[in-house]
Amino acid sequence: MRLYDRFTTRENLTFFARLSGVTNPVDAVRETLDFLDIAPLADRRVGTFSKGMRQRVGLAQAILHQPEVLFLDEPTSGLDPMGVRQLREIIEKLHARGMTVFMNTHLLSEVARSCTSIGVLAHGKLVFHDSMQAVADKYDERSLEDLYVGVAERAPEVAA
Amino acid sequence: MTPARLIARQSLAGLARDRSVLILIAFFAAMVLVTAWLGWSATNTVNAIYADAATYLSASGLPVPPNPVSQSAPLAVLRNLGVYISLIGAFGSIVIGQLLIETDRRAGTLPLIGARPFERRDLALGKMRALVTATGAMMAVAGVISVTTLLTIPSLVVGPGDLLRLALFLVAGWAYVTIFGFLALGAAARMPVTASGLIAATVVWLVVTFVLPELTANVHPTAAINPVSTLANTPDSAFFHLTSRVLGPLSLAEGFAWLSGDLLSFLPDGLAPRGTIPPAVTLPAALILAGLFAARSASKLDLNAGGPDA
Numbered sequence: 001m002r003l004y005d006r007f008t009t010r011e012n013l014t015f016f017a018r019l020s021g022v023t024n025p026v027d028a029v030r031e032t033l034d035f036l037d038i039a040p041l042a043d044r045r046v047g048t049f050s051k052g053m054r055q056r057v058g059l060a061q062a063i064l065h066q067p068e069v070l071f072l073d074e075p076t077s078g079l080d081p082m083g084v085r086q087l088r089e090i091i092e093k094l095h096a097r098g099m100t101v102f103m104n105t106h107l108l109s110e111v112a113r114s115c116t117s118i119g120v121l122a123h124g125k126l127v128f129h130d131s132m133q134a135v136a137d138k139y140d141e142r143s144l145e146d147l148y149v150g151v152a153e154r155a156p157e158v159a160a
Numbered sequence: 161m162t163p164a165r166l167i168a169r170q171s172l173a174g175l176a177r178d179r180s181v182l183i184l185i186a187f188f189a190a191m192v193l194v195t196a197w198l199g200w201s202a203t204n205t206v207n208a209i210y211a212d213a214a215t216y217l218s219a220s221g222l223p224v225p226p227n228p229v230s231q232s233a234p235l236a237v238l239r240n241l242g243v244y245i246s247l248i249g250a251f252g253s254i255v256i257g258q259l260l261i262e263t264d265r266r267a268g269t270l271p272l273i274g275a276r277p278f279e280r281r282d283l284a285l286g287k288m289r290a291l292v293t294a295t296g297a298m299m300a301v302a303g304v305i306s307v308t309t310l311l312t313i314p315s316l317v318v319g320p321g322d323l324l325r326l327a328l329f330l331v332a333g334w335a336y337v338t339i340f341g342f343l344a345l346g347a348a349a350r351m352p353v354t355a356s357g358l359i360a361a362t363v364v365w366l367v368v369t370f371v372l373p374e375l376t377a378n379v380h381p382t383a384a385i386n387p388v389s390t391l392a393n394t395p396d397s398a399f400f401h402l403t404s405r406v407l408g409p410l411s412l413a414e415g416f417a418w419l420s421g422d423l424l425s426f427l428p429d430g431l432a433p434r435g436t437i438p439p440a441v442t443l444p445a446a447l448i449l450a451g452l453f454a455a456r457s458a459s460k461l462d463l464n465a466g467g468p469d470a
Contacts, residue, residue: 002267002268002269002271002272003267003269004170004174004263004267004269005267006174006177006178007173007174007177011173015166015170016272016276018161018166019163019166019167019273019276019278020276020277021276021277061272
């Protein structure tokens, strides 16, 4: 996760909040830390953090200015099961707040648990898109993995 | 707070936590202290010898000559400061210039910075502002130590004119070291591997400090780093007269040494600067050119590069 190791969580977040033009960066940082339950990490140097802790601070950096859309690239990569669970809870909280979260992942089990819609990209093109509910209705006898493999195998002709 | 100021503040805070920068600045301050101690020690020694000689001469009924310390300018006790600025100060500035890019690139924060709503030129201005402040702080350290030394040596009478000349010398020193910092900043921003920027700027510094004076000062070899009068016969070669005239304005180290001698009042009579353009013109011109290079390069910095995933 891309952060300044020599700075504390609060210093990192305050810098990016100010750079984003957040009106009251001190309050925004405090609220974000509380929202993500990482207030105890506020005054600790980021360089001392585990991957999961850095992931959450990185997430805080991304939502400081309260964007409407958030892109997460392999957010569970390198996380232990506890970290994955915490991240999932955060994503659910962000969704409940009204934020649209795009999550790029190869962990289909994570897609099934966290997402409301699914899309499959092949060769830079969206070759499949539907709601998770529709997928569950249509493919109830098949696993999500079978769906993915089927779409991926047909991808060249779909993309063409 | 403007984005440029914000970036400058963040960059300075990062530098203040970088061990290599702290070591370099501490080393620079230590060498300034050594300069001050050497000046103080030499002055005290001459004073002590003069006092003994004066007592002896008086007792012998011979005329007592004036104290040589009172015959030389008080700022001359700081004569070695120019050398340390052109060596340690300039190298420190190179390291700082390179780190201003390297820190963000290594942390991988450039894409995060680039995603924020501000102009690219603000990033360049912020980095340059941080460099200018850091090198200014180095010169301020040198200034405080120097003034303390001048006020501590009892036999030296320091007037406002001397302090003004010292201030001008420190400004010249700041300009000189900042040139190399700008070069390092620009080179680090321009090259995909930041270490290459450090090497490029260091090579320029080595050429300016050691190679050019060889070509420009060989008609007057002892003046290569220290502006002192000729101690040996000079090679009266047409080649070196030509290189001295042509490369003289580019020989910034020698120009700064000459300017140091002039401002600290220890320049031997008749020692002229190399070439046809005086250092008071070439140094600011080089600073402006290096600043433009840094601004242009940092404005075009690839904000998608670097980081732990790179």
